[in-house]
Amino acid sequence: MIINTILENKGDLFPSKIISYKHEVDAVDFFTDNNVILRVTVLRDSLIRFRFTAKGYFSNDFSYAIDKTQSHGYNVLEIQDKEDHYRITTSKVYVVIQKHDCRVGIYELDGTTILEDELGFHWEECYEYGGNIVKMSKVSHEGESFYGLGDKATHFNLKGKRVENWATDQYAFQKDQEPLYKVVPFYVGLHNQKAYGIFFDNTFRSFFDFSHERKGVTSFWADGGEMNYYFIYGPKMSDVVTTYTHLTGKPELPPLWTLGYQQCKWSYYPESKVKEITGKFRELQIPCDAIYLDIDYMDGFRCFTWNKDYFPNPKQMVSDLAKDGFKTVVIIDPGIKIDKEYWVYKEALEKDYFCKRADGPYMKGKVWPGECNFPDFTNPEVREWWAGLFKELVAEIGVKGVWNDMNEPAVMEVPTKTFPLDVRHNYDGNNCSHRKAHNIYGTQMARATYEGVKRFAYPKRPFVITRSAYSGAQRYTSSWTGDNIATWEHLWIANIQMQRMSISGMGFTGSDIGGFAEQPSAELYARWIQLGVFHPFCRTHSSGHHGEQEPWSFGEEVINITRKFVELRYQLLPYLYTMFWQYVNDGVPMLKPLVYYDQTDIQTHYRTDEFIFGNQILVCPILEPNAQGRRMYLPEGNWYNYWTNELVSGKKELWVATDFDQIPLFIKEGAIIPKYPIQQYVGQIEHPELALEVYYKLGKEKSYVYEDAQDGYDYNKGRYSYKTFTLTGKEKEVFINQHKEGTYENQYQTIKICLKGLNFKITGIEIDNEKVSFESVNFVENSLQINKDFSELHIFGE
Incomplete structure (x- = not known):
């Protein structure tokens, strides 16, 4: 079979036999007699890098993509020279490199196969551009599943799919359309209930094929650059995702307000319209924290300017909005209008900061302002300049967030929708063409924007959102999934995209609620909205060209549903903030697909709809019209129906009836869910009281609550509170133990505790081993209020 495949790919070249090797510290180089070098680097016992070159040098x-602040280290690295192969052993796996053709196999220490090369590394000379098209093919096993690769608009399990990675402005994209806005060349393989990961760190146009072209083969290749990939051993999917997230980096903690609801449209102007929208939110008491200004706020779409006809005094407007609890977020695109009277253009021209074609002239393209030049964000000097441009917007006018759009980069009126491939880039001193820089252009723009917003927002935390991204962009920015459509199919797509982005290291992501193109019913x-409030980034956004898309545009019933679910999100802010803390510190995704939650259950491998929000809330959206409920799958464990408090056992499919103002929501047995009182915006209540909803369980369960000052950097000095609550349920009693890390003290007057699902009548309460009266804790219907913090709460009954 292999011989036939080689004959079918007559243009492909392969490594020949290995003639020598060299071992230095954590890396082993293998040299073949046709000039191929394979470098195997052990970064951790479960994280191994494979780097090939066919030119005799690297x-x-x-x-x-790689986060250089992450430390690496391994426990074991042994190399053995066997008769027909070399073996590299760590404390988790061993790697076999065949001497006759450099093919690689990776095995568990007991000999169980994790991943084996089919053809392995091969390449094809690219005479059109120079360099090589680099290729890799692996054996794909029967029943193996594949997940990841960012915001692909296709089935969650990628088995049988082929996808393309080339950041593209894909307005009103369709299901299965390729490529899209983001490039995350990382996937998780799952076979025999064991998971591994592959991160192909190559910024050229690349492809992944999961047994689409050839059954039993998974392959990935790129139009240039190196065959450079990282293998991550699980065996749990959670281990793979966490290791990848550490490798490519995690964001800093965002300000709490960014987790509130946000409203956007193309476009809200003039100032009177902006205030009309924000006023309506307050009038209807639908919580909202941010209002967005799209391109029409600018003077002729020139970045870093204001249209004074629409916004005569932007500083005053931003201040007025802030007094009413609204943060202002503005859009900034990469295209700089060619206009010799325009100060940003003049500065960039004088400093020679624009991208150039291969034969010298500045690259010119049409976007919203007309003809534009484009800064080369791969040049550190340009990023530093760009960061400085945010001084007026952020430090003087008071804008709280910046939204980078069109940064694939998008160019109008050309078939490719982007820069010519011969455009030159600095690439931080590694000069290259746009073929290599295209996929990271948006990330480097977002990075420069982040550095500017952070500089001028200090001592507050920055907020940046981007449309285009490459692996590692999460260190600088949140994201959204681009120009979707107001259709039921796109609601299904959005749900999958959020789960996929979350296990692809980019947790802080959302979709345009309601759809950007066209008009939702x-x-x-x-x-x-019922789904969107359970996504990390929660924003309604529309093109505005087909009608209004504010919550009140759809009648009284939808106003009430929107209010109900947005209020629920605001109540769950401490739970969501805790999810974010665990993502930032431990690399744990905020949304967990069912297969991530329980990879041993084969039923989860092809589920697309249900997901775990945080650790203990199961969400299943309604994705079809006229539904009065739906069939769904409950994973392992026992779960409380959030609306009825009915306890249901898991690992089965069931029908869940819901009203129009509900979706299936379940709480894990034993969970302690923290809630704040409803606020119209974050900070409206200076010290919101904490409520703990306790779901009874016979046995033990841990829950967590993270809190800090909600903005600023004091949490880096230990001024935070991270509480671990351990619930121990027995036949007629419940113990709740609390352990706290950090020095932050919230000024609660009371902590409210609401017990759900108890199978006994409460007859007594002890706080820190002292019995208290029902009157002193306002005990009513299994709810009580405690006027001080506690280490142990003991509730018993009959």
């Missing part, structure tokens, strides 16, 4: 080792908007 180019400068540089990556925008009232029912579709309601169902989308």
